[in-house]
């Protein structure tokens with residue numbers, strides 16, 4: 001019997017990501033289930049290990065290459081606490097840059113790609129406290145976008161015909177790279193629509209969004225997604241502004257299936273080959289269509305640092321990656337515009353009424369405004385939103401009258 005310690009380093013993820021399900025160490029949870037099946041004792045730790053046994057083996061997961069420093073810190077901490085333990089690093093950074101990972105972190109071994117034995121096990125959710133279940137119905141991707149490392153980490157596209165037997169929680173998040181590319185997608189969606197957990201239907205989300213090209217080819221999938229209780233559908237728009245009609249038709253397909261525009265998001269890669277003006281045009285299209293943008297700042301797959309700080313007013317090229325044709329100013333302007341548009345769409349505020357203060361329009365503040373207005377429901381109707389906006393606008397007017 002071996003003692004096995006699994007570690008997810010502390011990554012500098014945005015607070016909202018940590019509260020959400022973005023970084024569940026699903027690979028480690030599968031490793032845990034596999035190791036337990038071998039009769040080994042397993043513990044999971046976030047950051048510095050606190051477990052009271054000296055492990056024989058330690059598995060550390062990694063995320064983006066530009067967060068490699070945090071993996072190195074974890075390896076060093078383990079090495080100084082447990083000098084005799086064998087340390088293996090796996091995950092995204094390890095798979096994309098195994099040589100760098102081995103020499104930079106000082107680990108004993110790098111694991112590249114998906115662990116075939118662990119992959120056959122269901123994640124061991126007894127090790128974490130979460131109400132979310134993460135599922136992969138497919139691995140790999142049918143496409144090979146030049147900025148994406150999926151084809152390196154998961155070179156083979158594999159798909160399951162059924163996932164229902166794996167599901168035991170009511171909130172299911174699919175970590176598939178290209179969920180709709182599954183050749184059995186109709187079967188999977190139909191079983192999700194019929195599935196009940198504790199007598200109630202489940203809710204699903206797809207972390208990486210849906211492939212719009214497949215949606216356009218098979219628009220009937222949008223209705224199946226809706227019936228399978230998928231929420232917050234996201235599509236990507238990484239091509240040029242000329243593709244606006246195609247993206248608009250993907251949004252219309254989702255809307256016709258019953259999704260509200262406010263719930264649809266468009267992933268948009270920036271700081272890459274398209275110039276800043278073209279990105280701003282795309283962002284403006286999305287605003288006019290009434291859909292929010294999720295901006296994704298490009299970093300090369302062999303970038304090992306990222307010192308971008310959204311709170312600073314300016315930074316140099318030495319501090320973070322700025323793509324040729326882009327400047328620090330362009331990046332901040334784009335992000336500001338996206339944030340402003342999203343807030344205006346989310347709260348139905350006219351853009352000319354936007355104030356940065358609204359970014360502090362937190363759930364708590366919204367709730368207190370609601371209760372002042374005598375509104376108790378948690379899902380806001382258009383009338384209720386209008387009431388809040390009117391109150392906010394009146395408040396702003398009163399504040400500015402007072403100042404004069």
Ligand code: SF4
Nearest residue numbers: 141143144145148177
């Ligand atoms: S479709 Fe998505 S997952 Fe597939 S290669 Fe392109 S970016 Fe990567």
